Amino acid sequence: MAKRKQDDPPKGSPAWMNTFSDLMNLLLCFFVMLFSMSTMDAQKFELLAASFSQTFSVFTAGASAIGDGVLISNGVSQLNELDEYINSTGRDAEGSMMPEKLETATEVIEEAKLKESEEMAERIEEVLEEKNLEKEVDIEFTAQYVQLTLNGALLFDSGKVDIKEDALPLMGQLGIILQRFGQGIIEIEGHTDNVPMSGAKYSNNDELSSGRALAVFYYLMENTTLDAGRIKHAGRGEYIPIADNSTEEGRAKNRRVEIKIYNSLSSY
Numbered sequence: 610m611a612k613r614k615q616d617d618p619p620k621g622s623p624a625w626m627n628t629f630s631d632l633m634n635l636l637l638c639f640f641v642m643l644f645s646m647s648t649m650d651a652q653k654f655e656l657l658a659a660s661f662s663q664t665f666s667v668f669t670a671g672a673s674a675i676g677d678g679v680l681i682s683n684g685v686s687q688l689n690e691l692d693e694y695i696n697s698t699g700r701d702a703e704g705s706m707m708p709e710k711l712e713t714a715t716e717v718i719e720e721a722k723l724k725e726s727e728e729m730a731e732r733i734e735e736v737l738e739e740k741n742l743e744k745e746v747d748i749e750f751t752a753q754y755v756q757l758t759l760n761g762a763l764l765f766d767s768g769k770v771d772i773k774e775d776a777l778p779l780m781g782q783l784g785i786i787l788q789r790f791g792q793g794i795i796e797i798e799g800h801t802d803n804v805p806m807s808g809a810k811y812s813n814n815d816e817l818s819s820g821r822a823l824a825v826f827y828y829l830m831e832n833t834t835l836d837a838g839r840i841k842h843a844g845r846g847e848y849i850p851i852a853d854n855s856t857e858e859g860r861a862k863n864r865r866v867e868i869k870i871y872n873s874l875s876s877y
Contacts (some may be wrong), residue, residue, distance in 0.1 A: 611775070619809055620837060625844060629801050631751065649699040654769045659844040665690040684814060711790040711830070718874070719752050719849075720754065721874055722752035722872060722874045722875065723750075723751075725872045725873065725874055726750040726751060726753070726754065726755050726872050727750055729750070729755050729790055729870065730748050730749075730750040730755045731792070733748060733755060733757070733786055733790060734748055736782070736785075736786055736788075736789075737782070740782050742779055742782055743759075744759065745759065745763060745779055746759055746779075752874060752875075753871060753875045753877060754796075754869040754870055754871045754872060754875070754877075755790075755866070755869070755870045755872070755873070756867055756868070756869050756870075757783070757868040757870070758865055758866070758867050758868075759779075759783075759865060759867075759868075759870075760862075760864070760865055761801070761821070761861075761864030761865050762861060762864060763776055763779070763802075764776045764780075764821070764825075765821055765824075766868060768810070768811070768817065769805065770811075770817065770820035770821050770823070771877065772824055772825070772826045776869075780825075780828055780832075781782075781832065782868070783833050783868070784828070784829055784833040784835075785833075787829065787833065787835060787868070787870065788833050788834060789834060790870055790872060791835060791839070791870050793870070793871040793872060793873055793877070794839055794840075794841065794871045794875070794877050795835070795839060795840045795841070795868065795869065795870055795871070795876060796840075796841045796843070796867075796868070796869040796871075797822045797825050797826055797840065797841070797842040797843070797866065797867075797868055798818075798822055798840075798842075798843055798844075798845050798866070798867045798868075798869070799817070799818035799819060799820070799821035799822035799825075799842075799843070799844045799845065799866055800818055800845050800846070800847075800849060800850075800851075800863060800864065800865050800866070800867065801817055801818045801846055801847050801863065801864055802814075802847060802850070802854050802860035802861075802864055803816060803847040803850070803854045803860075803861065803863075804873075813846075814846045814847045815844055817844070817846075818844030818845055818846050818847075819842075819843070819844025820844070821844070821866060822842040822843055823845075825842070825866055825868070826840060826842040847863070850863045851863060851865075
């Protein structure tokens, strides 16, 4: 019985390619239409082209070197200059882009922080001088905060955490100052000397310093409108002395309360 002969495939391209070609033509026309309706910013285009040129080291016509000759196209003999070339393109050794003038920008920010702290410290000092309290409070500042240091003996009796009656006027002025300038975070730290506690309510200097910081915090909560969520308090015990604990004068300086007022630019 005769077998049916297989039909020859149609000549030319497969039929599906015609449909595919029509689709590509339609898409091309569509995007050409969109492009014709858009506007081009010549300045932005030039900046984009310059960025690509720098990032991917695109040569101008006839160029034969990369990075002004630091690494020539036959640079097999100049691989020891690779780090220099990478740095010249604005990238670090791992190929990541390095921000331009980063060091300068950091310095500008630090100077701005320091200036704000200095101005705040000067205004606080003026207020204390008006109230004749400048001798009761030491003022220091950094780029992060202004620090007010109060002698522990001025605020508390030995081994006690209750603020003394004659210290209340000073605390009242401090409350006003903090309400005026304390728009950021405020830290209250209690500090002691290294003399062990004996026969007192508190068993050690850690508890005593914590109790004194907490007493200042409670006073501010009861007598000001400060937000408790922005105030931190901590007892630092005897661990951060500012004077020699072997002398009575040094121990007196170490018994203190510090209030840090962070400025608006602080990274805290």
